[in-house]
Amino acid sequence: MPRSRLLFSLLFALFAAPAWAQLEYSVRIDAPSSISSILQTHLELITSREDEDMDQELLDDLVRGTPEEVQRLLETEGYFAARATVKSEGSHRFIVTVEPGEPVLIEDVTIRLKGPIRDEQDFQTRFAQVLEVWSLPIGAPYRQDDWDSSKRAVMRLVTADRFPTAKMTSSRADIDPQTRRANLLVDVDSGPLIRFGPISVKGLERYPENIVTGLADFSLGSPYRQQKLLDYQTAIQQSPHFSNVIVSTEMSRIDAEQRVPVEVEVTELPKQKLELGLTYDSSDGAGVRLGYDYYNLFQRGYTGSVVGSWNSTQQSLSLGLGFPRQADGYSHTITGSLKNDEIQGLQTRTANLGAWRIRTRGNIESRLGVEYLLDSQEAGEVLTRDSHALQMVFGWTQRAVDNLMRPRSGFLWDVQLSATPGSVLASTPYVRAYGRTVAYWTPFPKQGTFVGRLEMGQVWARDGNAVPSSILFRAGGINSVRGYEFQSLGLPGPNDSVLGGRVVATGSLEYQIPIVRPDWALALFTDAGNAADSWQSFSLARSYGVGVRWMSPVAPFSFDIAKAQEDGKIRWNLSLGLAF
Secondary structure, eight states: HHHHHHHHHHHHHHHHHHHOOOOOOOEEESHHHHHHHHHHOOOOHHHHHTOOOOOHHHHHHHHHHHHHHHHHHTTTTSSOOOOEEEEEEEEEEEEEEEEEEOEEEHHHEEEEESSSGGGSSTTHHHHHHHHHHHOTTTTTTTOOOHHHHHHHHHHHHTBBBBBBBBBEEEEEEEEETTEEEEEEEEEEESSSEEEEEEEEEEEEEESSHHHHHOOOOOOOOOOBHHHHHHHHHHHHHSSTTTTEEEEEGGGGGTTTTSSSEEEEEEEOOEEEEEEEEEEEEETTTTEEEEEEEEETTTTTTEEEEEEEESSSSEEEEEEEEEOOOTTSSEEEEEEEEEEEEEEEEEEEEEEEEEEEEEEEEEEEEHHHHHEEEEEEEETTTTTTEEEEEEEEEEEEEEEEEEEESSSSSEEEEEEEOOOOOOTSSSSOOOOEEEEEEEEEEEEEETTTTEEEEEEEEEESSSGGSSOEEEEBBBSSSSSTTTSSSSTOOSEOOGEEEEEEEEEEEEEEEEEEEEEETTTEEEEEEEEEEEEEEESSTTOEEEEEEEEEEEEEEEEEEEOOOOOTTTOEEEEEEEESSSOO
């Protein structure tokens, strides 16, 4: 044989040898299903089947060690008398037979909290919370994962509130395999009560420090609470001044007065922002939006904003002055706007000026304000009305959905209540109540999501003709009664115009069916509702249709085609984002 061919044969044999050495074999588990799943996941004889280095010698070692390994695995599940055998069924087929025996049960649990925590007035409440998070009660089967997770849960609960330096001084699980009983003992020393120390801020160049420190919902010397730090970080993140923030404490730096310093590191955003956008609405067509924000007015971190928008039916100019949120969770704004719109034959010119007190906590936003409105209406040069009102306004919004970008369960609530202080600075006294809600329910994720929406409102006024048009109601269009033109449902006015009514009610039921998971869905829906001058004259306008839902990276996108029952016409709508 030529030397070159001999060398090639040796090299081929060398590199091919590992592939020839790999063994293929099968394993069957004969055990109760709850145990079988554990062994299928963790037993080395099974997990090593794809090992390229597997050979007969290694396989024999795994087979010999399997009974002992099964016993160790099942001890973590509370089976301390398990027996396992491995038999060969020939041609590298093995069966592992397991007799787990009876599990060990918890006979007694002792949890002791020691230290200054016992002197706290709410000690009994806190101890009850510890027992509540403990997941191995008396009579339950012993499991190693539950034992470990219970201890972690106790420590998280204790260290999160006032005692962050607490330590577990003793942890013992006494297990008697003969009697199948386990006695558990956990001792926790709370350590001293820790308080918040001074706040230090890093990363500030453009904005004053009080923008950051003023957002803290705690003061120097107040008891440490981890949730306070999380809320503080969220509040700073929601500020328009910063793109990133890290709030931390270093327990190794606790001072002699048992105070831990709070460190805040921020990344600032630029002082100003200019936005230019093109908009499109299925009712109003194309439009333009221009906005400018300045985030450090008067060098005090005040936010000033100017926003202008234009399309074929609406033109508006809005001004705003925002003050940084304070430690009590409230922020304040002053707003003003000029707006001109012509919708359904009714031309309206509105000016308003308002001052607002706003609080955001978790998924709830509340608003309290005073607003002055000037309003002028004209319908085909036949109807002309001028009105004004000074009103007190309260608003409350909650967005409790599983995912704001891809809602599948939860609900949205929005409630508004406004009233004039009698006839003072008002064309007529009135009270206005308005509420809307959207609910999402997905009983079976693969089958689809039900979406229900309800909207109701009413204005009580001495003279309905003197109420500003922006206070009255019209219906129709997206997020109302689809299939009808935008705000086409209301009171009939001159020259086929549509005027606002004093009552409104709309609702819809929708079923979203996944078609391309998880981003696309087909929607089937029916809507009903109307606006009227009173509930006695109220009648439902109905529609039904189909649509497409796309959970885009920006926000939920909707395209709907609906047929109005009254005139039989088919109309379409586009929308982006949640209902509100």
